[in-house]
């Protein structure tokens with residue numbers, strides 16, 4: 157963590173151990189989970205309760221939700237990359253953007269702007285939400301994380317959890333604890349039917365926004381000076397500082413990029429569920445964290461793929477895995493499936509799909 | 520004087536790694552700092568680069584104390600370190616590594632020129648410019664590290680064991696390169712295990728032992744000094 161890490165060498169690769177009781181238990185667990193999923197899947201498919209069109213709907217919704225998770229996951233992964241720290245307040249930072257967007261949307265709806273100039277109004281909603289998320293993210297970094305940057309132990313982590321509470325309770329105190337419904341415009345409920353498939357316009361819109369944001373992020377990270385510096389800092393802070401990189405500025409840059417993505421995500425999320433709530437950041441925050449871990453925390457493409465994957469599992473999973481097991485109302489278990497995936501990743505593949513083998517980095 | 524270390528000490532916790540070291544680096548020369556493992560050579564370079572705080576004494580760049588400067592600010596003053604173990608950015612391409620070296624500069628046209636110049640100096644790197652640097656061989660990685668350091672257009676290049684882990688023939692090349700860099704006007708502070716080779720090309724040299732400077736003099740003189748020979752040739 158400290159800048160003097162130039163001196164301490166990375167520890168060697170972990171030695172291969174002999175098979176022990178825990179390994180056996182893990183394998184039994186893995187096989188059990190796989191068996192249940194397989195059994196449920198086969199049973200569901202044999203029953204044939206869902207039509208192809210329904211499966212398509214599930215998948216479409218999953219990818220839409222997944223693209224939002226991916227955006228939030230990017231914030232976790234970039235901050236982890238530069239600081240090796242989990243920003244547990246990131247879900248709640250996203251929530252503040254949703255609220256800011258909500259106020260712009262209701263204002264625009266009342267004044268008629270939303271109906272008269274929908275594109276302008278949407279742009280305003282996204283802009284304000286992004287600016288809010290960036291501002292909150294930067295303030296969090298400056299006042300909550302930076303003072304503890306070099307302190308030993310779990311101080312930064314505890315601080316992040318504290319910030320999470322502060323944000324939730326501040327919003328609750330200021331705007332109440334009720335659920336506020338997002339203004340709806342007619343096009344939000346519209347449906348297009350290419351090739352006989354029903355696709356809600358809102359899904360296409362959300363995916364379009366999310367994917368555009370990710371493409372822009374990718375270009376920033378791979379084509380700009382600061383993006384390159386951020387990748388360098390993620391690999392080796394001390395070496396980057398020897399190149400003349402101001403590590404503090406790169407950290408700020410990572411938080412700002414993560415905030416911007418959270419801003420886009422917050423509006424998309426509110427558009428999907430058409431409501432805002434002070435606690436709304438928690439579940440997507442945890443799931444996006446899971447998506448980041450799933451993709452390999454620190455990896456930008458990993459966060460994107462992980463988010464999509466988690467969204468898909470969550471949307472298709474209940475019907476596919478649970479329905480055939482005779483569980484009634486499998487949809488109630490959607491969140492459970494999401495969290496279960498997170499748990500499974502942490503247990504079985506903590507380095508994630510695109511995981512960087514930290515110990516192997518320096519030969 | 521471009522860089523002057525006076526009576527400098529530093530410690531890791533209770534372990535005093537460097538005690539009362541004084542090193543003068545005048546413009547244009549090659550200064551060698553040699554010594555056994557754990558003598559405190561890397562610690563000295565890292566203190567110069569601002570990565571480790573010093574406990575006593577002073578480090579002055581152009582006569583001004585560098586105590587309040589952060590590592591990137593020291594690099595921007597032209598004191599650039601090529602660290603021990605190369606420390607290249609393994610997931611960045613070869614070309615991006617070179618551009619990272621020039622990070623503190625803003626003269627874009629000249630940066631592109633320097634990059635092309637590096638590709639002339641190290642043709643191997645030109646062939647592999649788009650390759651991810653982590654997949655290069657050890658020798659090629661050392662080329663990247665050296666070229667990356669040079670891309671900063673340093674006034675003083677601090678090189679920490681550039682020959683480490685390289686085949687003898689490649690070591691020769693590295694030393695030739697160091698002399699060429701120096702001939703082109705860059706001051707070099709060279710830390711080496713490979714003491715005799717370093718002393719041969721050094722204008723002035725310091726021998727370090729257990730955190731202290733035990734010998735000092737022109738490189739050619741130290742290369743034939745009994746004490747150095749007895750330490751390094753046994």
Ligand SMILES: Nc1ncnc2c1ncn2[C@@H]1O[C@H](COP(=O)(O)OP(=O)(O)OP(=O)(O)O)[C@@H](O)[C@H]1O
Pocket residue numbers: 163164531534536554555556557558559560561562563603712
């Ligand atoms: N991060 C650290 N924490 C504690 N002690 C350290 C640290 N880095 C170096 N030391 C100690 O400081 C002393 C000097 O180390 P240093 O790396 O400066 O030696 P060196 O001369 O560069 O050796 P080598 O030739 O092996 O690279 C050693 O005894 C080492 O164990």
Ligand SMILES: [Mg+2]
Pocket residue numbers: 560561562603679
């Ligand atoms: Mg050393």
